[in-house]
Amino acid sequence: MNTEITKPCHIWRRQGKCWRGASCKFSHSFEHNTEGCDADGRKVFYPTGTARMPAQASRNTGTVIATISLSSLEPYDANNFITITGFKYVTSYNISNGKPTTIMVPGSPPKWSPPALPTTLQSNIGSKLTDKEAYQAQVSTNSLFAALSVSIAHTDTRTLPSTDLIIDRNVLRKLLDFVGGKVDQSWELNVQMVRNTMVFEKNEQGVARYSSQGYGIPFERAFLKYEDDSLKGTSGHYRMATYEIGGMQWMVRFEVDGYYDVRSTKDITGSFQSLDLGQARHGLQSLNTNPNVNESSYQGIRIVKSEIEMCILPMIEVKTAKVGKSPTRAKWMPQLYFSQVKHLIIANHNDGVFEKSYITESDKSEDMREWEVANQEKLQKLLQLIRAVKNTVNKTKGRKATVLCKKSEKKDEILILEQKTKGLKLGEGVTEQLWGPPATNVIQSF
Numbered sequence: 001m002n003t004e005i006t007k008p009c010h011i012w013r014r015q016g017k018c019w020r021g022a023s024c025k026f027s028h029s030f031e032h033n034t035e036g037c038d039a040d041g042r043k044v045f046y047p048t049g050t051a052r053m054p055a056q057a058s059r060n061t062g063t064v065i066a067t068i069s070l071s072s073l074e075p076y077d078a079n080n081f082i083t084i085t086g087f088k089y090v091t092s093y094n095i096s097n098g099k100p101t102t103i104m105v106p107g108s109p110p111k112w113s114p115p116a117l118p119t120t121l122q123s124n125i126g127s128k129l130t131d132k133e134a135y136q137a138q139v140s141t142n143s144l145f146a147a148l149s150v151s152i153a154h155t156d157t158r159t160l161p162s163t164d165l166i167i168d169r170n171v172l173r174k175l176l177d178f179v180g181g182k183v184d185q186s187w188e189l190n191v192q193m194v195r196n197t198m199v200f201e202k203n204e205q206g207v208a209r210y211s212s213q214g215y216g217i218p219f220e221r222a223f224l225k226y227e228d229d230s231l232k233g234t235s236g237h238y239r240m241a242t243y244e245i246g247g248m249q250w251m252v253r254f255e256v257d258g259y260y261d262v263r264s265t266k267d268i269t270g271s272f273q274s275l276d277l278g279q280a281r282h283g284l285q286s287l288n289t290n291p292n293v294n295e296s297s298y299q300g301i302r303i304v305k306s307e308i309e310m311c312i313l314p315m316i317e318v319k320t321a322k323v324g325k326s327p328t329r330a331k332w333m334p335q336l337y338f339s340q341v342k343h344l345i346i347a348n349h350n351d352g353v354f355e356k357s358y359i360t361e362s363d364k365s366e367d368m369r370e371w372e373v374a375n376q377e378k379l380q381k382l383l384q385l386i387r388a389v390k391n392t393v394n395k396t397k398g399r400k401a402t403v404l405c406k407k408s409e410k411k412d413e414i415l416i417l418e419q420k421t422k423g424l425k426l427g428e429g430v431t432e433q434l435w436g437p438p439a440t441n442v443i444q445s446f
Contacts, residue, residue, distance in 0.1 A: 061402045062418030066392045069413040070179065073384045076377040080246075083372060087243040087340050090159060090251060091151035092310050094234035095143065102302040105147045106310040109237040109256040110224035112345070118355040121218040139202040141166070144240060144253050145426065145434070146298035150305065153433035159242060160197060160434045162249050165386060167200040169254035169338045172382075176334055178405060178414065179381035186407040191389060191416075192423045193399035195435050198390045199424060203402065215320045219347055219354070224258040224318070228308050239315075241339065246383040254339040257318040259311050299425060316343040323348045323358060333371045336364055392416050398423065 094107035144166070152159060174187050188203040226232045242251045296303045317336055319327050326346050336344065342365045348358040372379070393401045393416070400423045404415045432438070 060419065060421045061404070062420055064415050064417050065396055065401060066416045067413050068385065068388050068392075068416065070181065070381075071412065072388075073179065073381045076380060080380060082246045082376060082379040082383065084243045084245050084337075084340065087241060089310065090240040090242055091147045092237065092239045093143065093147040094231055094237050094306075095138065097233055097235050100300060100302050101143075102304060103143050103146055104230065104234065104304050104306040105150050106306060106308065107234070107237050108226070108228060108231060108308050108311045109258045109315065110220075110226045110231075111261050112223065112258050112316060113225040114223045114359075117359075118353055119222065121215055121222055121349070121352045121354065123215055123352060124217045138236065138238075138255075139168075141199060141201045141424065142299045142301055143238070145430065146301045146303050147238075147240070148434055149298050149430060150296060150303055153430075157436045159251075161195065161436055163197050163242065163251045164248040164390070165198050165200070166251045167253070168202065169252055169335065171200050171202065172252065172338045173334050174405075175385060176378055176382050179385055180378050181412065183405060183407050187405050189403045190419060190421070190423070191393050191401050191403055192419075193390075193393055194424065194426060194431060195438070197435070198386075198393065200403075201424075215349055215352060216318075219320045219349075220257060220318060223347075228306075230306060230308070239339075243340070246379070248383065248386070252338055254341075256315045256339075256341065258316045260314045260316060260343060262313060298430070314343050315339075315341045316345055317341050318345045318347065320347045320349065323350050329367065329371070333364075333367065337368055337371060340368075342368065389416065400424075 091105065092107045093103040093105045096102040096104065148160075171189060174189075177183065190201045190203050192199050192201075226234070237256050238253060239256055240251055240253050242249060244250075294305045317332065319332060321327055326348060332344060336342065342363055344362055344364050346360045346362075347354055348360075350358070389401075389403060393399060396418070398419070400419045400421075402417045402419045404417060406415075426434075
C-alpha cells in the first residue's frame with residue numbers, strides 16, 4: 001500500500017514552518033506542496049497575518065497596560081444616532097513600483113474601461129503583487145504623512161489640529177468586526193498620539209505580499225486603465241478623507257480601485273445626475289501641491305509632484321467572484337461606508353470567463369443609508385472603543401502603545417501593551433508643518 005503523504009500542510013505553506021514539527025501528518029515538502037509554489041517550484045510565502053495561528057505579541061511590546069472587553073462597552077442608545085457628515089478629500093497619491101519607493105501627489109485611480117466581452121483571464125495564483133518596500137509603503141503611515149507634507153503643509157492649518165483620529169479603512173473594519181463579536185484573524189496595531197490626534201498604524205509581521213487564487217488583480221488590469229502615462233507604472237491609488245462621526249473628526253486612508261468617467265459613460269447616467277462637478281472642483285482648490293516644489297523626500301520616500309488634477313469623478317469599488325458566489329453585503333458594505341465610495345462593481349466569472357451578463361454595476365447610496373441604520377449598535381461601540389483606546393494611550397509613557405487582538409483566545413477583549421519602539425518618526429519640523437506651532441499642552445479625553 002502506498003503510504004506516501006500527498007496532502008500539503010497549509011500552515012507550512014503559508015509560514016514556511018509548522019508548529020507541529022515532525023508530528024505533523026501533512027507534507028512539508030516542495031515536491032508534494034505544489035499548491036503553495038509558483039510555476040518554477042519556488043515557495044510562495046504569505047503574510048503571517050493570514051495564517052490561522054494564534055498571534056503572539058511582537059518582541060517590541062512590553063507589559064499589558066489595559067484590557068478592553070466588549071462587556072465594558074455601553075449598550076445601544078436609541079438617542080445617539082451615528083452618521084457621517086462633512087466628508088471631504090484631503091489629498092491623494094499613487095505608489096510607484098520602482099525603487100526607491102516613490103509616491104506621486106496628487107494621484108489618480110484608473111478609469112473603468114471594460115474590454116470587449118466575453119473575455120478570459122488567467123488566475124493570479126502564486127503571482128507576486130508587491131515587493132517588501134512597496135508593501136511597507138502601503139501599510140505604513142510614512143506615505144500618508146509624505147503626501148500630507150506636500151499637499152496641506154503650510155496651506156491648511158486647521159485640518160490636522162482638529163483631527164481626533166488618523167486611521168486606515170482596513171483597520172476600521174477590524175475594529176468594527178471586534179465590537180460585533182467577530183475575530184477572523186489575529187491582529188496587532190501600533191497607536192501613537194501626535195498632539196491631540198491619535199494615529200493607528202498596522203503592525204504587519206509579513207513583509208512580502210502575494211496573491212491567493214483568484215481573478216481580482218487580473219480583472220483590474222484588464223478592466224481599469226490609467227489615462228495618464230505617468231501613472232501606468234504605479235501599483236495603487238490612495239486617498240485621505242476627513243469627516244465627522246459621533247462627535248469625532250476622523251481622517252481615513254483607503255485604496256480606490258477606479259473611477260467612472262461619467263462624461264463618456266452611456267450606460268450609467270441616472271445615478272450621477274445630481275453630481276455638481278463645478279462645486280467639487282471648487283472644493284478641491286486648496287488641495288494643490290506647493291507649486292514651487294517638484295520633488296522632495298520624507299523618511300526615505302521620494303515624493304514627486306504630478307501634473308494631474310485630483311480626480312473628482314465617482315469612485316468605484318470592484319469585487320470578483322465565481323458565478324453564484326457573490327460576496328455578501330456584510331463583506332463589502334463597511335468598506336464602502338468608511339470611505340463613502342458609493343459605486344460597486346461585482347464581476348462574476350465562470351473559471352475566468354467574464355461575460356457582460358456576469359458583471360453588475362450599481363449605486364449603493366441607499367444601501368449605505370440602510371446599513372448605517374441597521375448597524376447603529378456596532379457603530380456606537382466602535383466609537384466607544386476608539387475613545388477608550390485614546391484615553392488609555394494618552395496616559396501612557398511616550399503616549400504610544402500596541403493594541404493586540406488574538407483570534408485563538410478571548411474574542412471579547414483586546415489588550416493594550418507597552419510599545420518599546422521609537423514610534424512615529426515625524427520630527428518636530430514636520431509636526432509643526434502639519435499641526436502648526438505647539439499650543440498649551442492639554443491632554444484631551446473623550
